Amino acid sequence: xxxxxxxxxxxxxxxxxxxxxxxxxxxxxxxxxxxxxxxxxxxxxxxxxxxxxxxxxxxxxxxxxxxxxxxxxxxxxxxxxxxxxxxxxxxxxxxx
Amino acid sequence: xxxxxxxxxxxxxxxxxxxxxxxxxxxxxxxxxxxxxxxxxxxxxxxxxxxxxxxxxxxxxxxxxxxxxxxxxxxxxxxxxxxxxxxxxxxxxxxxxxxxxxxxxxxxxxxxxxxxxxxxxxxxxxxxxxxxxxxxxxxxxxxxxxxxxxxxxxxxxxxxxxxxxxxxxxxxxxxxxxxxxxxxxxxxxxxxxxxxxxxxxxxxxxxxxxxxxxxxxxxxxxxxxxxxxxxxxxxxxxxxxxxxxxxxxxxxxxxxxxxxxxxxxxxxxxxxxxxxxxxxxxxxxxxxxxxxxxxxxxxxxxxxxxxxxxxxxxxxxxxxxxxxxxxxxxxxxxxxxxxxxxxxxxxxxxxxxxxxxxxxxxxxxxxxxxxxxxxxxxxxxxxxxxxxxxxxxxxxxxxxxxxxxxxxxxxxxxxxxxxxxxxxxxxxxxxxxxxxxxxxxxxxxxxxxxxxxxxxxxxxxxxxxxxxxxxxxxxxxxxxxxxxxxxxxxxxxxxxxxxxxxxxxxxxxxxxxxxxxx
Numbered sequence: 001x002x003x004x005x006x007x008x009x010x011x012x013x014x015x016x017x018x019x020x021x022x023x024x025x026x027x028x029x030x031x032x033x034x035x036x037x038x039x040x041x042x043x044x045x046x047x048x049x050x051x052x053x054x055x056x057x058x059x060x061x062x063x064x065x066x067x068x069x070x071x072x073x074x075x076x077x078x079x080x081x082x083x084x085x086x087x088x089x090x091x092x093x094x095x096x
Numbered sequence: 097x098x099x100x101x102x103x104x105x106x107x108x109x110x111x112x113x114x115x116x117x118x119x120x121x122x123x124x125x126x127x128x129x130x131x132x133x134x135x136x137x138x139x140x141x142x143x144x145x146x147x148x149x150x151x152x153x154x155x156x157x158x159x160x161x162x163x164x165x166x167x168x169x170x171x172x173x174x175x176x177x178x179x180x181x182x183x184x185x186x187x188x189x190x191x192x193x194x195x196x197x198x199x200x201x202x203x204x205x206x207x208x209x210x211x212x213x214x215x216x217x218x219x220x221x222x223x224x225x226x227x228x229x230x231x232x233x234x235x236x237x238x239x240x241x242x243x244x245x246x247x248x249x250x251x252x253x254x255x256x257x258x259x260x261x262x263x264x265x266x267x268x269x270x271x272x273x274x275x276x277x278x279x280x281x282x283x284x285x286x287x288x289x290x291x292x293x294x295x296x297x298x299x300x301x302x303x304x305x306x307x308x309x310x311x312x313x314x315x316x317x318x319x320x321x322x323x324x325x326x327x328x329x330x331x332x333x334x335x336x337x338x339x340x341x342x343x344x345x346x347x348x349x350x351x352x353x354x355x356x357x358x359x360x361x362x363x364x365x366x367x368x369x370x371x372x373x374x375x376x377x378x379x380x381x382x383x384x385x386x387x388x389x390x391x392x393x394x395x396x397x398x399x400x401x402x403x404x405x406x407x408x409x410x411x412x413x414x415x416x417x418x419x420x421x422x423x424x425x426x427x428x429x430x431x432x433x434x435x436x437x438x439x440x441x442x443x444x445x446x447x448x449x450x451x452x453x454x455x456x457x458x459x460x461x462x463x464x465x466x467x468x469x470x471x472x473x474x475x476x477x478x479x480x481x482x483x484x485x486x487x488x489x490x491x492x493x494x495x496x497x498x499x500x501x502x503x504x505x506x507x508x509x510x511x512x513x514x515x516x517x518x519x520x521x522x523x524x525x526x527x528x529x530x531x532x533x534x535x536x537x538x539x540x541x542x543x544x545x546x547x548x549x550x551x552x553x554x555x556x557x558x559x560x561x562x563x564x565x566x567x568x569x570x571x572x573x574x575x576x577x578x579x580x581x582x583x584x585x586x587x588x589x590x591x592x593x594x595x596x597x598x599x600x601x602x603x604x605x606x607x608x609x610x611x612x613x614x
Contacts, residue, residue, distance in 0.1 A: 016492070023491050024474045031478075038234075039276030039482035041606035046488060049607060053459075053489045060456045061497045064449075066507050080502035082352050083382060084509040085535035086339045089560040090385050 012051040020050075133210040133254075133371055136397055137161075138364070141581070148173040149308040150583065153214055153365040156311055160212050167200040167213025167257070170311070174215050174259060178309050184287050184587045184595055186272070186280045187303035189220045190228055191260035199257045209255030210372070217304035217313035220261040221268050222248050222356075223345035227258065231347045232266045234275050234479040235472050245345025246380065247314060247356050247373045254372045259310050263300030266483045267465075268316055268349045269613040270604060271296030277482035277604040284329050285550055285584045288591035291602050292550060295325025297614050301359050302329045306584060312360045312369055318349045318461065319614035320528035322357050323540035327553030330542045330582060332570060333359040334366040335528070337561045338535030339386050341370070342377035348468050349614065350461035353532050362580045363541070363571040367396035370563065387561045395564040398575035406438030407568045412556075413444035413520030425552060429543045436572050442520045447511040453504050454530040459489070460501030461533075466490030485610035509534050517559055522569060525555035539566040542579040551579075 007015070020027055030043045041049070068074035081087050135157045144151035144159070148170045151159060159165035175193050182188055196215055203213025218224060221231045223241035230236045244252065252258065263272040263281045271294055272281035283294035284306035295302060298315025302325035305313050315322045317335040326333030334357045341356040348354055358369035374389045399405050412433060419426035434441050466487050472479055473487060480487055512534060516523055525531065531538050537558045544552045558566045574580050587595075604612070 019491055020488070024470075025477070025488070025491070026474070029477055030484075035478070037276060038478045039274075039278075039603075039606065040478045040480060040484055041482075045606055046485065049485050049610065050488060050492055054492050057456060057459045057489075058493055058497050060452070061460065061493070061500055061504075064452065064457075064500060064504060066503055078503050078506035078510070080499050081506045081509075082502055083338055083535060084505050085337050085560040086382060086386065088509065088513070089337075089387055091387060092385050 006055070009051065012054055013047060016047060016050040016054060133368070133393065135210060135364075135368060135393065149177055151311070152361040153211075153311045153368060156214060157210070157212060160207070167203040167207075167215075168197065170213070171196050171200040171215045171257065171259070174309055174311075177307075178260070181287075181307065181587055182309060184592050185282055185284060185303050185307050185309065187263055187284075187300040187307060187309055188217070188260040189230060189232065189263045189300065192227055192258055193260075195227075196257050196259045203255060203257065207255065209253060210368070211251070211255035213255055213257055214311045215257045215259040216251060217260060217262045217301050217310035218248055218258055219298050219301045219313070219315045220264050221316060221347040222314065223347075224248055224258060224261065227261065229261065229347070231268065232264050232272065232275065233483070234481060235267070235469075236347065241345070243345065245356075246342035246377045248345070250372050251314070251369070256372075260304075261300075262298065262304055262313060262315070264315075265297030265299065265321075265614070266481060266609075268297045268318065268321060268347070269483050269486065270609050271612075272299035273482065273604055275479075275481035275483075277606070277609060279602045279604070282595075283550065286548075287584075287587040288594045290595070290598070292548075293328055295328035296612075297321040298325050298333075298359055302326060302331055302333075305329075305331055305359055305361060308583065312358060312365050314356065314369065314373070315359050316343070316346055316349075317355045317357065317528070317532065317614070318353045319458070319532055321614045322355070322359055323528050323538050323553075323555050326359050326540035327542075327555070328551065330551035330553070330580065330584075331359050331540070332362050332366045332542070332574075332580060333357065333540040334370055334563065334566070335532075335538045336370060336374065336563050337537045339382040340389070340537070340561065340563065341373045342380040342383050344377055344379035348465070350464040351468075352464060353461055353535070355532075355535070363396040363539075363567050363574055364393070366539070367392040367567050390564040392564055392567055395567040396571045398571045400575060404436055404572050404575045406436060406572050408565075409438045409440070410522060410565060410569060411440045411442045411520040412569065413442050413516060413523035415444055415446065415524065415526060417526050418524045419554070422546075422552065425544050429554065432577060433573060436576060438572075439569075444516050444519055444523060447515055449511075450530075453508045454533060457501050457504055458529055458533065460493065460498055462486055462490035463493045463498050464490070482604055482606050482609045483613070485606050486613045489610065505533060512536070513559070522556050522558045522562075522565060525557050528555055531557045536560060537563045537566055539563075539570050541570045541573065542582075543577075544579055545582075551582075
């Protein structure tokens with residue numbers, strides 16, 4: 001399998017801007033210069049932070065797979081659970 | 097509780113649901129349930145007899161039962177201290193003094209419930225009927241709910257009085273600051289120095305109890321927000337198992353990880369508060385179909401025949417890196433624990449993928465905070481103030497990555513339950529996040545003081561719905577130590593003047609807020 005080249009800063013920037021726009025987020029509502037009254041980050045701060053986040057985090061999560069002898073068995077391993085502690089102890093008796 | 101049994105019951109239950117057997121609607125825990133509780137006739141310390149504000153919740157109830165204290169006297173004592181000192185502490189976002197006094201007088205005429213008029217501080221992300229609930233954010237600056245959160249309603253039904261709303265990190269993220277990041281609430285142990293970490297995000301509830309401005313308090317935890325301020329301010333904080341307490345009426349941060357629980361003076365007070373708050377709530381399906389709430393007050397009552405002993409033999413897991421930077425304190429604490437009859441200390445080792453699954457994977461929670469706030473992200477993101485970045489980071493995770501993180505939770509839970517917690521019954525924690533991810537219970541309690549005079553605490557984690565065992569260990573430890581009874585000195589005039597003279601208070605940047613966010 002060919003190694004995928006990491007995205008450039010320009011590609012990351014385009015991705016972040018596009019994702020924000022698709023989510024209906026208007027970057028221009030943020031200040032261009034620091035605003036001590038609200039403390040909200042500037043447009044540049046937001047873009048820099050999100051480029052860094054996108055470059056580091058999603059790939060690290062997507063790179064993990066449940067230990068298994070093959071991908072086919074990996075699909076069966078550790079089914080995703082939102083609330084694992086509840087699932088562990090659930091009695092099924094709602095009145096309890 | 098047997099975990100093997102739990103799994104069998106779960107599988108049987110799954111089959112029942114799959115075959116079309118519907119769940120019955122759950123009856124809410126009621127005032128009647130709370131009324132059945134009884135706080136034991138504990139010894140009341142001399143200091144508490146002399147000064148009502150020094151009384152723990154349990155001591156205050158005992159004094160009231162004996163006719164030595166009224167709810168009105170107790171409420172007035174706290175309101176007087178709030179009036180005198182809260183401009184320094186800034187523990188409260190809103191003080192409901194008049195309503196509290198009215199409720200106290202009513203409680204004195206006709207005591208109801210186990211709490212009989214005990215004044216409480218409520219973190220400002222719990223809905224409170226007719227009282228502003230701002231979550232310390234410009235988003236909710238004009239929000240006045242028309243109902244109480246379930247946990248608040250239960251405390252009031254049990255005779256609790258809302259004394260006010262506790263300051264908090266903006267939207268429950270960091271230590272308490274203004275929405276723009278300027279530090280507000282101080283650590284009750286260092287009121288003249290706002291740079292000292294008071295813990296967050298339940299900063300105000302912690303400060304109010306530590307500074308004797310309330311009997312007890314409730315907070316929320318998504319990434320350490322109950323246990324960390326409890327550790328920093330010499331309190332006993334209990335983050336229960338996911339589903340143990342309803343979070344209906346709590347402004348959300350991350351819906352798979354938000355927990356409601358008490359920040360209290362000691363194990364007994366934490367047990368009383370949790371006993372009242374816990375139980376099924378039809379408005380929060382996460383609370384339904386779970387094991388019954390055990391007798392937590394009994395669990396928090398130390399057993400002291402021929403010296404203190406645990407109610408049942410308990411293996412306490414100790415990771416190699418526990419308190420590794422404070423070796424002397426580590427040694428003293430572990431020696432003290434080991435001296436309690438029934439305790440066995442066990443060395444435990446983390447699984448190989450621990451750092452990845454509890455570190456990088458912590459980011460998976462961020463998508464959960466983005467979704468319920470989409471309206472405001474589109475309408476006016478400046479209202480998020482210093483906290484905006486982590487809400488936008490949540491937009492950058494894809495659905496498949498979020499699902500991978502949920503799969504990793506299942507894997508991590510098995511590693512914890514079949515690995516670490518197979519070798520021990522409870523485990524000392526080096527941080528709160530792993531058990532927050534898994535929804536497992538944690539208790540924080542004081543174990544000493546640092547050289548800077550700031551309290552040092554520890555966190556003990558347990559198995560699902562075994563808050564009782566956490567309380568048993570903590571109560572036994574507190575029966576043999578006095579750290580939890582220490583009280584910070586009231587702010588002196590000099591300290592208050594120094595604080596007023598401080599031109600600039602510390603301020604978090606947007607990047608720092610994202611990094612420190614719960």
